[in-house]
Amino acid sequence: MADKSNAESIITETQKRISNAFDVFDHESNKTVDVREIGTIIRSLGCFPSEAELHDIIAELEDEEPTGFVRYEKFLPTMTKILLERKFRPITEDLLLQAFEVLDQQKKGHLEPEELTKYLTQEGEPFTQEEIDEMLSAAVDPDKNVILYKDFVSMMTFDDTR
Structure with missing residues (x-):
């Protein structure tokens, strides 16, 4: 009961x-x-x-x-x-980080905005320009003009505590 x-x-x-x-x-x-x-x-x-x-x-x-x-x-x-049914669970931070590391072939710890834009528009389900602009506005470090993807991944992951 x-x-x-x-x-x-x-x-x-x-x-x-x-x-x-x-x-x-x-x-x-x-x-x-x-x-x-x-x-x-x-x-x-x-x-x-x-x-x-x-x-x-x-x-x-x-x-x-x-x-x-x-x-x-x-x-x-x-x-x-x-x-x-716990469908559509978020991707883990580790998996997202691994994906960015695959894109960062020179192991610089960052991506250029143009690099990410190329991947987002030419591979898989293409992003719209509005989606790219929105992502880059959050992802690009304003001082260095690059995407420090470790910081970005931390910022965009969902805390799945439920």
């Missing part, structure tokens, strides 16, 4: 977190949010799906006739399941 009440408690707490995150973006207080905010809400809950995975989630959440909005009653069960 204790296991059942513990599970119910976990579900209740999880749903409170989801509700609170959803409410931040429910600007009209009508239990709907703009579909463009879904990724932000999901990430605020500690889940980090790829863009393709995010598009799949949104397709599941939208009504048959997309309105540009997602209703809370559709979001809650989907997001509860995602959180309870």
